[in-house]
Amino acid sequence: MKKIMLPALAFMMLFSCQNDTTETTAQNTSASLRRGCASQEVLDAQMKADPTLALRMNKIEEFTKNAMLNGRLVNGKVQIPVVVNVLYRTTAENISLAQIQSQIDVLNKDFNATNSDFNSVPALFSGVKANVGISFVLQSVVRKATTTTSFSTNDAMKKASTGIAPTTPTTVLNMWSCNLGGGILGYAQFPGGASSTDGVVIDNNAFGTTGTVAAPFNLGRTATHEVGHWMNLRHIWGDATCGSDLVSDTPTHNDANYGVPAYPHYSTCTGTPVEMTMNYMDYTDDRGMYMFSNGQKSRMAALFVSGGSRASFGI
Template identity: 75%
Template structure:
């Protein structure tokens, strides 16, 4: 496992300049109708260009997170997150049912509490670092709105009433999810801690929301939301959005690049030390049925943001 030492300067580079998108894809053994597309990093880069102070806020969050982990000052007990689901639909299929929405909440609760049925499939190599994050989710409200838009893109239009969307509800104390047609092959995207509250939350294409109804294989197990909520809780992509990049977590191996489909195990990185990649981590790009774990280091990063003084402390401990 790698060691992570982040200085203030390094963090500034990470959050203001990291756009080295690797073109090489990891090994895959199953053909997918479409590759997983998460626009979180691209949205972050656009936000950084629009708001020069965002990099500074994210640096401060990173420094706080590192201090919390180094001192062992992490959240005790359970964190329960109220979830508001904003449904924007043009077609009947996009107007996803209450049951489909609840199925997504159920998946989040299983995945973040090590109750997913495939948790036992984690290879022995990673068994010592697989985590029960201990964060739960409760459906607070469903808001629906009919629209004439065919697709919303990734510029946060779905979060703005002036552009026909739905503004977030109490974003400092509730996780807002938007289910809508994103377009462009994007399954979803999230806003990292530190961004504007007016756009805070997670967007998921309605075709990949939950387990039933419009949910389409190979992304029909609700893991798009698990991946994106991980970003919302301050997790980076496991390959660090760069060739042999850093995800700022010490117990995940260095990945050469993102992986797609269902990689054969073991899949070796070409980075220094050629470690076995943790392709089954929720923060990779594999199919839903191929991702089924967070690591203890990722758990620590997520827990830190809910502490007093953390960027999501208002959710309460």
């Protein structure tokens, strides 16, 4: 079992997934595109812009820890309304309602353990694989034409002047579909950030399972990963070599995994555990990730109790 440590001030991280053409290492399979993360750069910019952000994140972490220790977790069904904001310059970027609904369907399956690959979880982790029990309902779709060729992680897509401002972000999960530059797949804001930028951004080529999506990120798992961050989950390797993701039932990972690693893949961290490469919070291809753990479920549930940072979403 991993030792859970309270995070440093830099605990809160916005996540941005990137793909590139770097060849995979021996532990990874033959994916020619790889997830990667520019979150530290985004975090640095957020911290400079808002010096109080770290304090808010630490308070949320302390609340989460206490809620988990004291059993103050939601017992009902959490249902999240979703508004999808579509920014498009070309017809292809104006993704269809069917493509949008396919993404909502994936979120509902992945967060309720009804995904078809859930049964592929190895026996070693069968005792901790989780039905998170959170559902998502598409409330509306907002569309807007733009002259912007590609967006970056500076949140321009979330501003009315350059994109679409979020709809009631304290009670609605806002998702943005747009063309993200630099090979970026998506990024999310952790609890505690400004409401004006709260939500999840996904590249239109990784949004859902049909339409414009492209392998190996064509199964909607980019959004599953990003919504995990929106619900206060860290990367499974803790964004450091043999780091902590603040969850006790996920093995300590050396670093991110890419492609679809052969099982079992052993960590060289203390105890040389088998890494949970199929966890949604790793960096594997969409077809290589298909589970959350019970510990991650508890972290997410702690957000929705009275006093939790997303309690306004209700039950």
